[in-house]
Amino acid sequence: MQLQIRNLSKTYPNGVRALRGVDLTIGAGMFGLLGPNGAGKSTLMRTIATLQDPDGGSVRFGDIDVLTQKDRLRGVLGYLPQEFGLYPNLSAEAILDHFAVLKGIVDPKQRRTQVAALLEQTNLTAARKNAVGGYSGGMKQRLGIAIALLGRPQLVIVDEPTAGLDPTERHRFLNLLADIGDDVVVILSTHIVEDVRELCSQFAIIAAGEVKFSGAPEAVVGGLRGKIWRRVVARAELDDMQKRLRVISTRLVTGRPVIHVYHEGSPGPEFESVEPDLEDVYFYHITGAAQGAASEAA
């Protein structure tokens, strides 16, 4: 099955253009949708999940026209939204059983088997009888993915699931996603570059409602080779550097700012060339978007 998004656009009533002609083709496996806050990721995810309508464009999943055949899409969809509520007094087992009924798994034996398997898969078997109000953030996210996986969906959408998780829980969660299955289309929306690097064979960068890049992580890195330059700078120099050069990122290393600059050829003797990584690609595209937006506003 393949998800095909064509020329999708959405402008909210307040005038924000959240999606500007988005085109994406997403096949089976893990697909990362990477973008900063406000890029339009949730708008895109909610549109694919049939929770809101775009102004224009089309979305197809296999032979399903997602925008008009919403019930058909919902029958094959598992969706973990960015924020979701759980009845705090209920146990994970009771909640999963409840959602399984909603998903149409009416046979009690079949339901019990599937709920038990998902509790096991998400490492919640030991805590299955506990009220979820007492769960940690990571446990709640794992329960969320268990709910999304009920009914063996063909299309799984997870919207920023690792934000706020500690490193152990984050890895546990990513491993869970990696195990969903090769024949399922899984879309992971995130602003964390590491999530994509660790998990996704294909990804897209979205910023200011536009797809800036789509493809394989290793393919995109090559395009920046020889053009990323690194330098440790004094804090007082930062402003000047940012005015003169295309500084794509500033990180602190042992308290001192280290900048990465995009430049054809060396920007100066104090700079050293570095092998680009996915983070450089990401910052290159999103700073380009920010510069574009700034010049648009000017």
Ligand SMILES: Nc1ncnc2c1ncn2[C@@H]1O[C@H](COP(=O)(O)OP(=O)(O)OP(=O)(O)O)[C@@H](O)[C@H]1O
């Ligand atoms: N219901 C709404 N009404 C008006 N503007 C909205 C609405 N939902 C989102 N927006 C705006 O649309 C833009 C895209 O938002 P969206 O939530 O899709 O981005 P995002 O990439 O998911 O960001 P975040 O990671 O912050 O959730 C933002 O500028 C946001 O403020």
